[in-house]
Amino acid sequence: MALCEIVNKIAACGLDCSRCADYENGEIKKLSRRLQGLLKGYERLALIKAKTNPAFEGFKDFQELLNIFAGASCGGCSSQNVKCPIDCHAKTCHKEKKVDFCFQCDEYPCERQFEGKMRERWMERNNRMREIGVERYYEEQSKMPRY
Template identity: 60%
Template sequence: MEKSKVIEKLSVCGLDCSRCADYENGEIRNLSSKLSELLNGYGRLAKMKAENAPVFQGYPEFVSILNHFAKGTCSGCRSDNVQCPLDCRAKTCRKKLNIDFCFECEEFPCAEQFEGKLRERWIERNNRMEEIGIENYYIEQSKLPRY
């Protein structure tokens, strides 16, 4: 995959926006939409099944979560429509510093970016990108679970 396509998919901090559950054009959104469509009207049957299989008592909550995933609204961390709940300095400093990824910054790893385990993973991701290149990093990460 060419660098420009990888940059579209990866956030500045190294997370894969395209595989996020909130990403508007992501696979999770698309599959959730399809599943929601396929299950349309299943609620009546779920009520009947709940009598013998108590797990179906939670079907309405499942549908709520599924519908949330089906309405992914984030355009990714490089867009103006960012929905990411992480308090991430990279989203704003990338514009100021004109960089694509945190490891390209002279201040990496800066003291303001993340804390604890999240900070450790952020540093590991960026070191790995720098080591093997962003295209290879993207391929490597795409084979791992997003969450």
């Protein structure tokens, strides 16, 4: 994958936006939409199944959550359409500093980015990118669970 594509998928902090449940072009959105189509009309059967399996009583709640995943609309932290709920200084700072990733900044690691365990993880991700390169980092982390 080309570096410019990776830059659009990986946030400045090192998280993979493209595998986020809120990403507008992500696999979770695509699979959720597919599942919506496959389950169209399933409400009647869920009511019948709920009589013997209480888990199906929550089918409407499941549909509501599936609708949220299917409607994902964040463009990722490198886009102009950022909807990430994480309070992250890097979302705007990397644009001001004209860098793609925090580790590329002269002030890295700055004191404004995260605290505690989140800060440790942020530094681990950025140090790893610096160590092996952004392309290899993307390949490596794409094989790991996102959440």
